[in-house]
Amino acid sequence: MAAVRVCGVDDLAVNEASRFVVDGVPIAVVKDAAGDVFAIGDTCTHGDISLAEGFVENDTLECWAHGSMFSLRTGKPLTLPAYEPVPVYQVQIEGGDVLIDPAVTLTV
Template identity: 85%
Template sequence: MASVRVCGIDDLEENQAARFVVDGVAIAVVKDAAGDIFAIGDTCTHGDISLAEGFVEDDTLECWAHGSKFSLHTGKPLTLPAYEPVPVYRVELVDGGVHIDPAVTLTV
């Protein structure tokens, strides 16, 4: 599957996460304060909680339910109770749009 346009770059609010479902895969997309855009798996590995409802701080996305923080770069949990990483997806910016291929995950 090729990458899919999920939204426009300008549709994303700074330091906020937005949830998109691409080909059945839930993905949290974040634009940080520097304008960089990240895409990680939307489901916390500690519980079945949407990370897009959480809090963006620096280069992390924090689960609102139990406080686990996940790196936007690697998907690795930086705080307990989560100990399993979430997938990280490659983001392509094309003609003002944010494109993601849910079949392609990045390994760091």
């Protein structure tokens, strides 16, 4: 599958997660204060909870339900109770649009 437009860069609030479903895959997208855009799997590996409903701090996204924090750069959990990572997706910015291909995950 090719990368799909999920939103415009300007549609994303700084340091807030937004949830998108791309080809059936739930993805949390975050724009940080520097304007970098990250995309990680939207489902917490501990409790089947939407991470986009959580809290962004620096380069982490915290699950609102149990407090697990995931790196936006690697998808790795940084705190318990989660111990499995979430996928990280490649983000392309073209003409102010955010493009994501859910078939392409990054390994960091």
